[in-house]
Amino acid sequence: MTEIDHLDEFDGAGADRTVPVVAVVGRPNVGKSTLVNRIIGRREAVVQDVPGVTRDRVSYDAVWNGRDFVVVDTGGWAPDAKGMAAQVTEQAELAIGTADAVLFVVDATVGIQDVDESVVQVLRRAGKPVVLAANKVDDLRTEGEAAALWNLGLGEPYPVSALHGRGSGDLLDAILAALPEAPPEDFDPPAGPRRVAIVGKPNVGKSSLLNRLARQQRVVVDDVAGTTVDPVDELVEVDGRTYRFIDTAGIRRRVKEASGHEYYASLRTHAAIERAEVCVVVVDAGQPMTEQDLRIMSSVEEAGRALVIAFNKWDLTDDERRRYLDREIERDLTGFGWAAKVNISARTGRHVDRLGPAIEEALGGWEQRISTGKLNAFLGRIAAAHPHPVRGGKQPRVLFGTQAHAGPPTFVLFTSGQLEDQYLRFVERRLREEFGFTGTPVHVQVRAREKRGANR
Template sequence: MSELEGQETGGRVPVLAVVGRPNVGKSTLVNRILGRREAVVQDVPGVTRDRVAYDALWNGRQFTVVDTGGWDPDARGMAERIAAQAEVAVSAADAVLFVVDANVGITDADSEVVKVLRRSGKPVVLAANKVDDERGELEAAALWNLGLGEPFPVSALHGRGSGDLLDIILDVLPEAPEEDIDADEGPHRVALVGKPNAGKSSLLNKLAGSERAVVDSVAGTTVDPVDELVELGDEIWRFIDTAGIRRRVKEASGHEYYASLRTASAIERAEVAVVVLDSSAPISEQDLRIIRQVEEAGRALVIAFNKWDLVDEERRYYLEREITRELVQVAWAPRINITALTGWHVDRVVRALNVALDGWYTRVPTGLLNSFLGRLVAEHPHPVRGGKQPKILFGTQAQVAPPTFVLFTSGKLEDQYLRFVERRLREDFGFEGSPIHIQQRVREKRKRR
């Protein structure tokens, strides 16, 4: 079940779909509506490719804004699929914001879009964008000829008329129910991350059971993170499909730079990240950097080796050696082999996600933890260094998600010994799929008076 369909059938927040030809300023207007820079914007047609949902608030009312790719009814190839995404957004929305460039006026493509909007039967608000002065307002008046009612002049770039436009939008959207649901009680959040063209969008589509994300053999098709509610194993999950992370943020330019920031943000707001690797190619430094980014963010981790149908015996031999050599630091992460395009073993994703989340939320009672630490120190005391032997006095688990332990010690423990403690924690209590953070607090010796 898609996010938009869920919201249409009894969801708690009404949905507004933003549509229009390429480069008329839809994403800029979306950012103006949201009051923050959320949608990726660049002065090049086609930057937005999927339909992307954002939470919006105006005058105390919540609604969801769905940004769509530029809609050209005569599109072919990838542009045709982008147009199809826009049609899906309209069909699932409660109302439509149709954005037209007032400076260009009515085009044949605009007229064709109007026909589709009329067939949808949804209320339509017509925004005449790029109106920066009174002369622009006169040009905007010509858009009455579209037959959609009054065109509302607005400058998405400068904010002119945006407040009035939002008031009109609220008038056509249905009222949202009063009750609010704590975000922490919602579906588990899963970020799909990896290099460009690793197969993240194909995996999302296979999990969702629909052509939800635009998939193309050209690397870097996804730019904005795409949220999708998917029902798997009798449970709803929120998947966030992200742009492929480039080598370094500073090497990216334009919309790629902002997309890489969105990807980092997606990891931050996820509970668990599925790092999708192309198993037919060697594990690269980019792959390892992404895995480290997830680990450093303290998120649960699943590693999915995609395109397994392209792995022969020779590649399997080398891949096993690469895993042993390169992934030793995250040996605790569940690994699954899948082929997203055909759906082979995709069902294993849910099992791995549950394992990782169980590890991420594992809590060890303080009494049990200190019994474990007592045995550990007795069997394997810290090495003597410089005539001193630091000891673990006691410990506590400060938090879960990720599991964080605080060890109170008589001296500073070496990093190697801390890694040993972590390894034994995993052996005794699990934590599969989750990083473990260990902090130490050295007891200060009291000065003799």
């Protein structure tokens, strides 16, 4: 009994999946890869008039009528396959299990084969929406042959010529209709000035920094901690770009330790982090880093915002303090090695001009997108070089991945089982090594399908 007999539904816990997946299946040499090329609008899938050219699951980005989706091309289906062919069949089964909908391709010119009937049985057990493509219908003469595929019991066959494009529009409309309803679009426009929150514990120089950037005394500055209570929005031009800066009240050690207006100021500060796209966390370089500093950075990371760490009051540090600061960064900021960092003096203006490029770099990483093809080529390389450890006789595998969204970059990995947290951290680290993502958190989520009852 094949493992597809016992497909589990993905629970989707914690997954923010916005790009649906279509698996293309069918017996060998029915034109699946040609049809995939037609759907994605470019020649990427390898096509050759020999059965079995496609062996692995290969993923491509596609769009139709403004709707994004991922197409997974699979090798030819063979239920009684052995050796390499059996592995190809397994890949197709896994693709069905991870997909939102299935495009079943049949060669209309040769009619229904026993293998096609076997595929139908698997599709019914999987319970996924199926679109039936009657391929190689190149003219009106073969339309009747396509109609015979109603006998498969999968509903209307869509006659199409993958080679010439005939009928592909109707087929794509049917695919979109079979996919889950698209989530509501987020029309919160990035138009207008980018939103930058200046955050940090009290009295580290946040207001002084805003005044320096604005080139005027915009907010009250005093050595007394907590002078700033209400967030103050300020349109500031930095290096020819206009940003909306939010100067915030210093975050207290614990919200419960603040009383009265300080309590509400602390809440507004956290709201400012949520409202921002990038946060500049200001740290007093002349003082040892504290748990408060690290907690603020963690708040920015948890909110999924881009991060720039500004070590302020650099003019007040000597060589000895800078050596200690290097050690503190190495010891305490290992989890924030991806953040953009600048050494500045808001009082004298030294190196404040470096803040603009750091903000732009962080926003660039925050909005970075990786194509599905590049991502899966990368995942294939690291899985081959560093497979997941075997635990309890099982070795979960990454089947394929997709980037669900940017801001921050969020990736969904479809796997044959749960991945260990340590392995997920390894994948995240390698993602950063491969693609950069400077200044932004990277979220890696898992959609796991456990194998149950495979040995019945």
